[in-house]
Amino acid sequence: MNSPGSPVVIARQLTKSFEGKRVVDGLRFDIRQGEFVGILGPNGAGKTTTLRMLVGNTPPGAGELSVLGFVIPAEGRAMRARIGVVPQQDNLDIDFTVVENLRIYGGYFGLSEKALKARIPKLLDLAALTDKAHARIGQLSGGMKRRLSIARALINQPELLVLDEPTTGLDPQVRHNIWSMLRQLQNEGLTIVLTTHYMEEAERLCGRIILMDRGRILADSSPQALIRDHIEPHVLEVHGVNAESWRSSLTLAGGQRCECIGESIFHYGDDLEALVRSLDAWDGVHYVYRRANLEDVFLKLTGRDLHDA
Numbered sequence: 001m002n003s004p005g006s007p008v009v010i011a012r013q014l015t016k017s018f019e020g021k022r023v024v025d026g027l028r029f030d031i032r033q034g035e036f037v038g039i040l041g042p043n044g045a046g047k048t049t050t051l052r053m054l055v056g057n058t059p060p061g062a063g064e065l066s067v068l069g070f071v072i073p074a075e076g077r078a079m080r081a082r083i084g085v086v087p088q089q090d091n092l093d094i095d096f097t098v099v100e101n102l103r104i105y106g107g108y109f110g111l112s113e114k115a116l117k118a119r120i121p122k123l124l125d126l127a128a129l130t131d132k133a134h135a136r137i138g139q140l141s142g143g144m145k146r147r148l149s150i151a152r153a154l155i156n157q158p159e160l161l162v163l164d165e166p167t168t169g170l171d172p173q174v175r176h177n178i179w180s181m182l183r184q185l186q187n188e189g190l191t192i193v194l195t196t197h198y199m200e201e202a203e204r205l206c207g208r209i210i211l212m213d214r215g216r217i218l219a220d221s222s223p224q225a226l227i228r229d230h231i232e233p234h235v236l237e238v239h240g241v242n243a244e245s246w247r248s249s250l251t252l253a254g255g256q257r258c259e260c261i262g263e264s265i266f267h268y269g270d271d272l273e274a275l276v277r278s279l280d281a282w283d284g285v286h287y288v289y290r291r292a293n294l295e296d297v298f299l300k301l302t303g304r305d306l307h308d309a
Contacts, residue, residue, distance in 0.1 A: 006033050008160055008191045009054060013063035016049050023049050025215035026063070033159075036182075036192045038206035040199075042302050046215040047195050048164065054193070055085050055162050068159055081109060084153030088164040090145045092152070094137040098129055101137070102152055109156040119155060126181060127151040143174030150181060161185065163194040167201060179205060199295035209294070213302045223294050231292045231300055232257065232268035236275055239264045241284040250275070268292070 009031035016024040024046045031037050041047045052058035053065060056076030065072040070079035092101055099120060106116045124130045127147040132140065140148065146166065153161060166182075167175040175198075182205060186192055196202050202209060203223045211219040211226070219226055232255075238246065247265050252258060256269035267275055276289050 007031070008033050008035075008068060009193075010066045011054075011063065012065075014050070014053065014060055014065055015062040016046075016053060016058065017061050023215050024053070024061075027212075027215075027217060029210060029217065029220060031191065031193060033191055034186075034189050035208055036186045036206050037194075037208045037210060038202040039193065039195045039210045039212065040202055040298060041212035044214070045212040045302075047212050050212070051162060051164055051193070051195055055083060056080050081156065082158060083160045083162060084156065084158035086149050086153045086161070086163040086166055088168065090149050092137045092145060092148060097134050097136055098124070098140070098148055099133045101148065102155055105152050106155040111156065116155075119157075123151040123154055126154075126184070128177070141174075143170055143177065146170060146174070146178060147181065150178070154185075158190070160191045160193070163192070165196055166194060167196070167198065175201070199293065199298055203294040211298065211301060218301045219297075226297045227292050227294060230297045233270055233292055234268070234272050234289070235292050235296055236267040236272045236287060236289050237264055238267070238279070238285060238287045240286045242282050243285050246279065246282045246285055250278070268296075 007030045009029075011027050011029050014024060014027040015022065023044075027050065039047045039050060049058060053060050053072065054067060056067070056072055056079055059073040067079045068082050070076070072079065093104065096104065102120050102123060103116050106119065111119070121130070124133055127150065129144060129148060129151065132144060137145065137148075150163070150166065153163075163182075167178055170178070179201065182192060182194075186205075194205075207222060209219070209221065209223055209226055210217055219230065221229070243263070243265055247258070247260070252267075253269070253274070256267060256272070256275075258268075259266045272289065276287070279285055279287055
């Protein structure tokens with residue numbers, strides 16, 4: 001086991017190309033023991049390829065990569081025995097029960113029956129699936145399947161857990177349940193890396209964000225630092241039939257910034273109270289006045305245009 005704070009992942013000039021196109025372009029980063037790191041980026045940013053290299057499924061094209069002290073790809077097999085991976089799509093065996101899925105997966109790691117008997121009840125409790133232990137996969141809801149996929153990835157007591165968009169397609173209640181599960185794991189000292197398109201998820205869970213676009217790292221810091229350093233503190237979102245007329249009537253004060261995206265108008269600044277008050281005189285205009293968040297940073301740094309995957 002790595003000592004607290006020691007590097008779990010070390011990447012130096014990590015590069016990968018497909019059909020002559022460089023999709024990961026010279027990444028350099030460390031991930032330390034106990035960190036909860038989110039890798040974010042628009043479609044085509046290179047985050048999934050980065051994740052696949054990190055877990056040993058795709059060999060780097062160039063550069064250096066080590067995970068848990070193992071050189072990748074040369075020592076990938078030994079490394080994979082000590083990590084847990086939750087893929088984007090559940091790949092549970094539908095012919096077996098919940099317990100059987102955990103037991104069979106544990107067998108892949110050479111766990112003894114004694115070890116499995118001790119480990120499985122704890123994982124069922126963590127995933128809130130104790131009462132579903134003998135249910136077949138087809139009897140589980142989408143949220144239950146996702147929780148089981150996470151529990152299964154923990155069967156070998158990994159030192160690193162890697163999750164690819166763990167809550168995509170799940171309803172808000174299930175998403176919050178999985179957030180609680182992941183937060184508990186991090187509080188127990190597990191190093192966690194995930195990709196997600198949910199900015200709220202990343203902002204709530206991750207102590208650190210690696211923001212990528214076009215194969216490169218745009219920013220690497222805590223969510224709070226990214227918001228502080230890259231975006232104005234307050235945001236006013238305005239939309240409605242008269243929103244454009246309202247905008248045309250304005251004279252923006254210094255330090256304020258405006259963007260029009262589709263039918264919505266976004267104002268950014270230190271103090272937007274005067275703009276908020278001006279909306280009282282307009283019918284057919286709806287607005288939200290809020291503090292800036294990670295999504296605002298994401299859109300500013302990666303752009304608002306759609307990216308091809």
